[in-house]
Amino acid sequence: MDLAPFKHVLLLPRVRPLALLMFFARMPPAATGVILTLHVAVTLDEGYGAAGLVGAAGTVGMGLGAPLMGKLIDSRGLRSMLAVSVTASASFWLAAPLMNYWTLLVCSFAVGLLGVPMMSIGRQIITALVPETRRRVALSVDSISVELSFMGGPALGVFVATKFSTNAALVAIGLTTLAAGALLYWANPPMVHEDEVVDGPQPKIFEWFRGRIVGVFVVCIGATVCLSGMEVAAIASLEHAGKESWLGIVFFAMCAASIIGGLVYGGVKRTPSVLVLLLLMALLEIPVGLGDGNVLLLCVLLVPMNLMCAPLIAASGEHISRLAPATARGLALGLQGSAFTIGSAIGSPLAGVAIDHGGARLGFAVVGVAGLLVAGVAWLLARQRQRVNPLPVG
Template sequence: MTASLSPRDYRSALSTPGATAPVLTSLLARLPIAMIGLALLLYVERTTGSFATAGLVSAANLAGVAFGSVLQGRIMDRLGPTAPLCVASAVFTAFVAAEVLAIESTAPVAVLTTLAFAIGITEPMTAPASRALWSRLLPPGTVRDAAYSYEAISMEVFFILGPGLAGLLVALPWPGTGVVVGAVCMVVGSVGFACTRAARHRRPLPQERSSDSMLGALGTPGMRTVALAALGFGTLLGMVEVAVPATAEHAGRPALGGLMLSVLSISSVIVGVLYGMRPWPRPMHLRLPALLLGFAALIALLALPETLWGLSLALLVAGSLITPQSTAHSVALDIAAPSGTATEAFGWVITAVTLGAAAGQSLSGWIVELAGPPQAFVTAGAIGALLAPALWLRRTTLLPSATPPETTFAAV
């Protein structure tokens, strides 16, 4: 878990027989992974004129994603990804159409939040299915770690590019464009992934067994530690995703909000690749608290710039610790996840991130309206500073001997 990764390791992983089709289709499915929630937030804000209402609707959507990721992950660990992804895509499409109609008809907030939750819980979970597939395509070792790192890096790219695309599309004549475009990309990519040969042949191995605990993969102490780290990460990121557009709007440049968020991706991807080559701290049980604490400090500093240019530069710096955290969460699952729970375990990471983002967006929306965006950045930094010591106290749960390995390799 502490090995350095080289470009050759990434090439070997992505050129593995059977990997090309799942890689390409999952990229399309994950493109809007952070776009739909924010596009929905901006769509509702443009329609209602209230960041508080929009934050509540977006938080409901993210809460739905949190529940859906674990539920779908558990089902896919038992049945494989093909049928669950196809069914989820069909139901998801219906709920997106209903939400658009509700927004356009100025339905009550309760209706908007309920439909937003339904959209989230039925959002096809291609990302956990894609990560779990690598345990079948590759044996344990550095190349599989490179595949996990690729998954984290590509997911983080879309977590950052998604808000930028949402911000650009909401500026079009119809502000709901981002929601529709994101939904179409997700459905086409998810159905395409589900129909690939590797996905259709994904079944539990005879020696695998799912956890008997009601908590499933979250039943192990190591998984709870990873989930706590992901929760803190999501909370901080969610607060930034509301505070930055609010800063742009207060400055009279609302169209720049989503674009400014995309600045995070520049340093995130570059540093993420470099960090995989020489990760620090080397031990995983020390890496999670150190990365969260550093991220919290950089976000708190976002309160200092007085211009949008200054904030953009600060965002460039803060983005440097996004992908390293996401990669660490993904790789840590090989230590923490019980056997036979590969998809569900990553679903719990998504659940933790999205629940954190939901709480962060909702909290940030209220702070922005009451005290302004700078106070939201400071509060986010304080939350991270409180969670990092909690991770440090739980560090022994991520020692390699603390939990069983995730799964065993088998050819597809």
């Protein structure tokens, strides 16, 4: 593994300050799930089922809204999208403490639909700042940044919610979202690399959304089926053993493993395909249930599959940025966000049903097998077009 490519990418103009900005900008979205859950279940005293419904409404909104916001970037530019999205997001979070449950439920869907797609924006910015030959390393840096945001965001959110109140945490999310959006608006980073041709009308989606790129989107769905199911099963494993207080350690181990995987992926010369990464992730998830109830063993068994997380996100982003036209990249990366959302919507309830019937061990196994099935679908898509348009191989 050679870390020199990371240094070369970080020394490119504007990469470091914008990467740092996106790290902080992604922390509020990373904290929203846990803060909304605590607010609805504890402060509003509506229970965890009602909290899950609010989270699901926001998730559905994000799945529908990310491509719309991406298309707005393609057609009108980043600043136009931020003007709409940041205004809607900040207004929701600042007003959320005043809302009753049903208002919060409806507005959660709306803010998902119009919210700032920080994850896909970060990927689009990094692809615009670096030449195509260095995108693998740059997107590895971006994936590592995402993991760090998910390590820090929820922890800070829970601290504010427990030390002060969930109302204070909601307002903090609104203020930080507004600040991050204002800084992005001021920075106004490029969304297309200077060497790419962007003249002419925008291509129709059916002109590029087929074959290889569809296979990559399917892999993205499979990845989040595995990852979201893994999180639910890990929570259930420790909760049933009465060791909920160790959840932070387990999630830290997951994120740390993903960061290491991202460093390795960005530093090696030959990389596996997105399909192979998904197959490895799914296969390595099946035996994780052997650590059910044992914190140390669970952490050890979770490390191998999470080593594939950041590489898979980076690899899929690299292929999508290359296969989609530059003038439709915002839409394409927004659709990638939707694919991740679809996978989460499948993986979490699938693991939950399996856990209810056979415990956490069955939860890990079932979502692992589901990931293998999704990988099979992606392989069939690749095989169908193998002669003229094979699935990317890394």
